Amino acid sequence: MYIDGKWVKAVSNESFPVINPANGQQIGSVPKGGAEDAKLAVDAAEKAFQTWSKMTADQRGHLLRRWYETILDNKQEIAETLVLEQGKPMKEALGEITYAASFVYWYAEEGKRVYGETIPASHPDKRILVLKQPVGVVAAITPWNFPAAMITRKVAPALAAGCTVVIKPAEQTPLTALKLAEAAELAGIPKGVVNVVTGEPAEIGDQLLKDSRVRKVTFTGSTEVGKHLMRKAADTVKKISLELGGHAPFIIFADANLDLAVQGVLQSKFRNSGQTCICTNRVYVEKSIASQFIEKLRDASEKLTVGYGLEPETEIGPLIDEDAYKKVESHIQDAVQKGGKIESGGKRLTEFEGGYFVKPTIISGATEDMKIMQEETFGPVAPVMEFEELEEVVKRANNTPYGLAAYAYTENLKTAVSIAEQLEYGIVGINDALPSVVQAPFGGFKESGIGREGGHFGIDEFLEIKYVSLKI
Ligand SMILES: NC(=O)c1ccc[n+]([C@@H]2O[C@H](COP(=O)([O-])OP(=O)(O)OC[C@H]3O[C@@H](n4cnc5c(N)ncnc54)[C@H](O)[C@@H]3O)[C@@H](O)[C@H]2O)c1
């Protein structure tokens, strides 16, 4: 763990293994931190906040820019670590590191644009000044599917705003988090500004959530855990940002460019083996082109190369663990039992010993009562349903507690605008299956989250607004 600028063991002196999901082999071990370690990290962050928050935005920006550079200087090593503990293909891992670094680069500058206001007073002898100030110590709890980007998407704006951070990375992918901390240390970010505590999620989380010195919780993960943390945060009225689960509909109209739509489904469905929060979970295709679409999608998905992440030709890696596989398997079995047809894939590839690899799977004849049409699959399975009218498909697409990302492919401008405005989702891709960029506000409606990450929206999450009434 990295606490107060020191590389330390857990107070318990215990550690836990880090497993390669491609073969089940142990690739390392990290300290098994708990409540006491979390308290020590908050101690360090609180102490560092006193100086870090008083630096100028230029000074913080300069150090963030150096962090950006040290991340990219070590890109290959960090990417290899990420592949070994998360499983994604190397090309995706390199892409993630670039994406992760882009948040550090962007917020190195954005911190200099935290503007206040003056407001015309109602009394001639008063002046009203609006200030924006850093919220304080931040707890950042992050998932395993993007072990680098989900950290910098939080930590970069937090540091730029003048906050200090305690990071609790996912127990499946702690090594990447520690590599980012190494890069921060190399960049000269002062001790205590960035802290990483690895170990028992619930014990560490409970400690961070009950400590009144932690003024902000920023969480990315499942909706279930997000709700739990939201309840805990209430005890000390912490500010909270939640980036939670998704269940993206992918809607294809008859006037769409079909080849682009097929490419879009491949990109949105099978990136990270379907383990992204904005992955397509449901495909709706207009009835008149359904059979042609399914044939094209089946042929294209069967060309995807499944393999080990470090092998350059690999496009589809393993699922993170057995539980993830069991969920995917249950969604496939349930769909078939309810009348779905396996057009391609549908099974675990047993030639990869010790890893849970599932062949990209297309299911036609899906129905709304299937588990896969209601629960987040988080795996490489695409159920396809037909629709006939825009109003009908909008109603079906919105019929979910989730509201993170949605996609629609059409060449008709009126259809594009109409559906973009009616979809109840925080992110809508129109003919675009890869919408995520640093400058855009990433986040969800409904049970997909609270708050936004990215762009100028992302730094507001780490600022308090104060007004000064000046009587002269
Ligand atoms: N909206 C987004 O930006 C976004 C991005 C990535 C992943 N996700 C979602 O995350 C989920 C997959 O990630 P996951 O399996 O890591 O999610 P998860 O909720 O199981 O774990 C996320 C983090 O929370 C921690 N955690 C678990 N229980 C905790 C507790 N009781 N107290 C404190 N911390 C606890 C975990 O250790 C991990 O660090 C999916 O639902 C996916 O959609 C959302």
Ligand SMILES: O=C[C@H](O)CS(=O)(=O)O
């Ligand atoms: O899984 C969650 C990530 O936010 C996906 S993305 O890389 O930001 O598109």
